[in-house]
Amino acid sequence: MPAPVIVASQLTKTYKDVAAVDGISFEVAPGESFGLLGPNGAGKSTTMRMVGAVSTRTSGTLTILGLDPNQHGPEIRSQLGVVPQTDNLDQEIRVRDNLIVYGRYFGIPRSQIAARADELLEFAQLSDRAKDKVDELSGGMKRRLTIARALVNDPRILLLDEPTTGLDPQARHILWDRLFRLKEQGTTLVLTTHYMDEAEQLCDRLVVVDKGTIMAQGSPAELIREYSSREVLEVRFGSDRNAAVAETLAGAGDRVEVLPDRILIYSSNGEAELVKITQAGLEPITSLVRRSSLEDVFLRLTGRTLIE
Amino acid sequence: MTEQITAPAEQRATLGGQLPRRFGSWYVAEHRIRGMRSYLRTIIATSIGNPLVYLFALGVGLASLVNAHAGGVGGVSYLTFVAPALLASAAVTVAGEEFTYPMVMGFKWNPIFFAMNAAPISGKQITNGMIIAVVVRMVPTVALYFLVTVAFGASPSPWAFLGIATATLTGLAIGLPMMAYTSTIEQDRGQLPLLQRFVILPMFLFSGTFFPLEQLPLYLQPIGWISPLWHGTQLGRVVAFGHPEPLWLTATHVAYLSALSLVGWTITQRIVTARLNK
Numbered sequence: 001m002p003a004p005v006i007v008a009s010q011l012t013k014t015y016k017d018v019a020a021v022d023g024i025s026f027e028v029a030p031g032e033s034f035g036l037l038g039p040n041g042a043g044k045s046t047t048m049r050m051v052g053a054v055s056t057r058t059s060g061t062l063t064i065l066g067l068d069p070n071q072h073g074p075e076i077r078s079q080l081g082v083v084p085q086t087d088n089l090d091q092e093i094r095v096r097d098n099l100i101v102y103g104r105y106f107g108i109p110r111s112q113i114a115a116r117a118d119e120l121l122e123f124a125q126l127s128d129r130a131k132d133k134v135d136e137l138s139g140g141m142k143r144r145l146t147i148a149r150a151l152v153n154d155p156r157i158l159l160l161d162e163p164t165t166g167l168d169p170q171a172r173h174i175l176w177d178r179l180f181r182l183k184e185q186g187t188t189l190v191l192t193t194h195y196m197d198e199a200e201q202l203c204d205r206l207v208v209v210d211k212g213t214i215m216a217q218g219s220p221a222e223l224i225r226e227y228s229s230r231e232v233l234e235v236r237f238g239s240d241r242n243a244a245v246a247e248t249l250a251g252a253g254d255r256v257e258v259l260p261d262r263i264l265i266y267s268s269n270g271e272a273e274l275v276k277i278t279q280a281g282l283e284p285i286t287s288l289v290r291r292s293s294l295e296d297v298f299l300r301l302t303g304r305t306l307i308e
Numbered sequence: 309m310t311e312q313i314t315a316p317a318e319q320r321a322t323l324g325g326q327l328p329r330r331f332g333s334w335y336v337a338e339h340r341i342r343g344m345r346s347y348l349r350t351i352i353a354t355s356i357g358n359p360l361v362y363l364f365a366l367g368v369g370l371a372s373l374v375n376a377h378a379g380g381v382g383g384v385s386y387l388t389f390v391a392p393a394l395l396a397s398a399a400v401t402v403a404g405e406e407f408t409y410p411m412v413m414g415f416k417w418n419p420i421f422f423a424m425n426a427a428p429i430s431g432k433q434i435t436n437g438m439i440i441a442v443v444v445r446m447v448p449t450v451a452l453y454f455l456v457t458v459a460f461g462a463s464p465s466p467w468a469f470l471g472i473a474t475a476t477l478t479g480l481a482i483g484l485p486m487m488a489y490t491s492t493i494e495q496d497r498g499q500l501p502l503l504q505r506f507v508i509l510p511m512f513l514f515s516g517t518f519f520p521l522e523q524l525p526l527y528l529q530p531i532g533w534i535s536p537l538w539h540g541t542q543l544g545r546v547v548a549f550g551h552p553e554p555l556w557l558t559a560t561h562v563a564y565l566s567a568l569s570l571v572g573w574t575i576t577q578r579i580v581t582a583r584l585n586k
Binding site (some may be wrong): 052054055066072073076077078079080082089093097104107149153156 | 320321325331335338343345418419420422424425426429430
């Protein structure tokens with residue numbers, strides 16, 4: 001097995017007395033696509049900044065590409081591509097110039113950088129916007145430009161913090177497609193997300209993070225298998241009746257979760273559960289049988305939904 | 309096995325860090341100068357317009373009054389007296405713009421500092437690069453101003469060209485402490501206009517710019533002594549027309565301006581580094 005590119009052990013970051021990241025340990029293998037899944041405030045971004053060698057850890061050990069960020073920040077960062085949570089493109093200069101100035105930060109010679117910029121604009125499907133001002137781009141385009149900028153140094157590891165938050169579905173799919181290509185080319189991806197579909201699409205392996213600690217880790221399929229049932233039946237009886245009906249449903253399936261707007265029944269056979277419910281004389285307003293997802297894993301682990 | 313595979317990655321990283329460690333400040337300056345292009349026309353217009361307007365107004369207008377009534381100031385024509393002050397003021401004006409807004413921008417409105425830092429660039433290099441870019445804008449502005457004073461016959465000494473250096477030093481001595489302050493601004497509550505109104509403007513009025521400091525009542529003169537603009541202006545007068553003053557005082561001007569620049573510079577480096585490391 002090849003040596004991991006990231007090794008974190010008991011990694012901790014405290015602000016005053018509050019631990020934003022509280023002793024997390026994980027490893028990422030080269031070429032792997034690794035995700036940190038968790039709600040806002042779970043400590044994902046703080047972890048990403050430490051891995052990005054811009055935020056000094058409070059305690060624990062961390063090596064990236066075999067180097068300690070405390071001593072070798074610039075060396076490590078020369079091998080990373082970083083897509084931050086909010087775009088920090090330079091609004092004062094044009095689209096293509098954003099790539100050019102950024103490439104210079106890695107010491108790429110002026111003679112090479114222009115061709116590299118054009119190549120990346122092509123990849124980000126922004127060639128026709130090269131001379132535009134950054135302000136004139138849509139949210140999805142800005143995001144793609146940020147990703148293109150992160151690729152300017154041909155990074156070993158690409159760090160993506162909430163890459164598709166705030167984008168419409170079409171823009172998300174274009175972005176996923178681009179990220180998928182990078183993954184196919186062997187780039188190591190580390191991403192945070194609070195979207196379970198994103199984690200399922202992009203991650204080979206992930207850790208579920210809550211309140212600065214790791215709740216579980218594994219591949220999406222493993223996590224679902226371990227912490228959830230194969231299927232989920234969602235039924236709605238109206239927000240004023242859900243809680244009351246849930247009491248009569250106790251014991252249905254493997255497990256029952258009551259959310260404010262619906263009841264979830266976990267089972268290997270959702271249809272069969274629905275039949276039982278209707279036979280018992282209960283008539284849900286709507287019902288839906290679906291596959292278990294990481295959202296269900298998270299609910300099981302923390303008792304909360306990902307997006308609150 | 310582990311070492312064999314890790315080694316090339318480490319090597320590549322070590323190599324990748326070399327150029328940014330050595331030239332990072334210059335890359336930042338390059339970026340910033342590209343950003344200045346977006347308001348290049350304003351820069352050119354003010355660089356040419358300001359000296360012409362000031363020298364005409366003061367040199368032709370006010371000077372005729374002063375020269376007629378007092379026969380100039382301290383043995384030289386009023387225009388000669390005021391030209392070194394204007395030169396220093398031109399540098400301070402650039403400093404007042406370029407050492408303030410771009411710092412708040414870089415952290416907040418257009419947060420490119422975080423992007424630079426995510427690349428292999430350190431807080432120190434960001435600070436240095438921003439300073440280099442300001443100097444690149446300041447020196448030509450001052451040099452152009454100087455040429456206009458020469459055209460107006462207001463810089464008689466053969467050493468007068470040194471005024472470009474003394475004015476730039478003055479700009480740094482005022483600009484770098486301001487840069488340190490603006491690097492700390494997290495919430496924009498109009499601090500920058502206040503700085504212009506209550507620090508820069510009074511400094512112009514009480515620094516022996518338009519009249520000798522000695523004209524002020526004694527209790528107001530200390531404002532001049534602590535004002536870097538007064539030191540810069542006096543230094544400019546020494547090189548522009550051999551303004552008579554003891555050597556120790558000239559040395560004090562240089563030392564005071566250099567010390568302010570150095571303190572502002574190192575404090576800014578620390579603040580920027582700390583703010584990036586969240």
